[in-house]
Amino acid sequence: MDFLRPTTWEEALAAKADQPEAVPIQGGTDVMVEINFDLRRPPALLDLGGVAELREWSMTGGHCRLGAGVPYAAVIDELGGPLPGLAQASRTVGSPQIRNRGTVGGNLGAASPAGDSHPPLLAARAVVEVESAARGVRMIPAAEFYLGVKRSALEPDELIRAVHVPPATGPQYFSKVGTRNAMVIAVCSFAIALHPRERRVGTGIGSAAPTPRRALEAEELLAAELDWDAPLDPALLRRFGELSARAAAPIDDVRGTAAYRVHAIGVMARRTLTWAWNDHLEKRAA
Ligand SMILES: Cc1cc2nc3c(=O)[nH]c(=O)nc-3n(C[C@H](O)[C@H](O)[C@H](O)COP(=O)(O)OP(=O)(O)OC[C@H]3O[C@@H](n4cnc5c(N)ncnc54)[C@H](O)[C@@H]3O)c2cc1C
Secondary structure, eight states, X not given: OEEEOOSSHHHHHHHHHHOTTOEEESSOTTHHHHHHTTSOOOSEEEEGGGOGGGGXXXXXXXXXXXXXXXXXXXXXXXXXXXXXXXXXXHXXXXXXXXXXXXXXXXXXXXXXXXXTTHHHHHHTTOEEEEEETTTEEEEEEHHHHEEETTEESOOTTOEEEEEEEOOOSSOEEEEEEOSSSXXXXXXXXXXXXXXXXXXXXXXXXXXXXXXXXXXXXXHHHHHHHOOTTSOOOHHHHHHHHHHHHHHOOOOOBTTBOHHHHHHHHHHHHHHHHHHHHHHHHHHHHO
8 A cells, every 4th residue: 555645735735636536644533443444445545634734724705714633632721712603512522632632624624414514614614625735725615515424525546625614603512412422423413503694594404315415495484584682482492492303314234223313413403502592692792
């Protein structure tokens, strides 16, 4: 197996163009598991650990540009203010060791429906920056990035360079059901982001469909009927839960049944909206 070790982004893109079958490795918390268990034997690994810029984040043009190699630990320590939903989801990932190595870029690269970063990225309307040597940069909205189970819009010669996440303008929450409190892949998960200025609520569903997805009808319901100056109407909250559950299309598997997941998505949708709404009203009253 070849081991390619670029030290600049341009070298990384050239290596991927040269050998599209080379598997990128960032934190290695997915890739190394697959190699150790002999689930994957790629002809080459493209180690992105030497490309320093991937580990950086910046606030530019009104959004946070998070390099593909920024580990969860940095999201938690440094970005809890502007990206509370993503930071909350990051806190639930694996263990401290996994959060030190694992990255949002790697979560996107793996494109598992159970990846914890996806629901908050969807709720915040994040955009994935990908690039190839041949065609340059493509900006792919998160909602268009996930194409199937562990399948994304990334072409074989492309690499993920960053993800652009608008900083929160309102409360954000992430909720995850697992069979225990730590080191657990989500049975299912739900993220919410309130955008009070636009009078819009974003959602993200995890581990309850072939891909992470938004609960579109539930979002539309709130856009049409939510009174941003009043307490949450219980009937509207119930309907939001129902429409969120209806957006799920889960399967039965070792982690949970489809019926349980649909039920849990409805519960988490109601819960996260309630938490976020309480924060919203508190902030208005202050
Ligand atoms: C013990 C354990 C617990 C875990 N718990 C969780 C959990 O709770 N929640 C969760 O979501 N995940 C969990 N994971 C999975 C994993 O940690 C995450 O998916 C993590 O985000 C992967 O990041 P990484 O940098 O380690 O990716 P890597 O393993 O380096 O790569 C993952 C995938 O992305 C591709 N890739 C990486 N970087 C790029 C790039 N720049 N461009 C294109 N493709 C790229 C790789 O080729 C590979 O296909 C766990 C894993 C382990 C081993």
